[in-house]
């Protein structure tokens with residue numbers, strides 16, 4: 001199976017809700033640090049404009065993301081079941097043979113990819129919330145930090161496939177009738193744990209406070225100054241990251257008996 005760190009393990013005891021949740025907690029750190037890095041630069045809108053007509057894609061950012069994925073595909077990134085490309089069509093083949101992972105995911109659900117939604121959310125909603133207005137011309141480093149944010153968010157959201165697989169294996173009798181009836185609402189109810197979600201929102205807010213403050217040797221000097229607004233991080237999780245993860249879970253479960 002794919003473990004939290006993206007490597008392979010044949011130890012199926014690692015596939016349980018506790019270890020999956022541990023991985024989601026660890027991924028919070030990656031997401032928050034990547035947002036903090038992106039927030040160093042202003043929004044840099046020309047990076048996302050389609051005004052450079054000498055580019056093969058519709059913006060410098062699309063070009064950067066597509067080329068980054070092509071390079072990483074060659075190095076084998078997308079052979080891992082917990083990685084999903086933003087431009088999955090026509091990716092180059094990996095240079096190395098794939099790792100010998102025991103497949104964990106049910107194949108029809110494995111191919112779910114909602115990165116178009118992730119990209120849209122990131123560019124249209126999240127970026128304006130975490131960046132200052134302005135243009136410092138640092139497009140390459142800005143694009144590189146965008147790619148880090150997007151990959152971390154995408155990985156977290158598509159981890160819903162593993163969450164759903166574990167939940168199904170733990171209670172197939174509970175999930176099977178709703179899957180057969182294609183009852184999305186019932187599936188959503190079965191897989192939702194409101195108290196877990198509330199804790200996550202509080203924890204990411206706290207992490208954003210701790211990770212996002214300047215460390216100064218004079219105590220309390222920087223209280224209240226954060227590199228990314230902690231309540232935006234909590235909102236990001238509550239309004240988008242967790243709903244999209246649950247959307248992936250429902251989509252996966254609907255295919256689980258195919």
Ligand SMILES: C=C(O[C@@H]1C=C(C(=O)O)C=C[C@H]1O)C(=O)O
Pocket residue numbers: 021024163191192193194196197200241242243245246
């Ligand atoms: C991921 C899980 O499923 C649901 C989605 C959550 C999330 O995206 O973090 C949290 C709790 C559940 O409502 C889980 O149960 O841990």
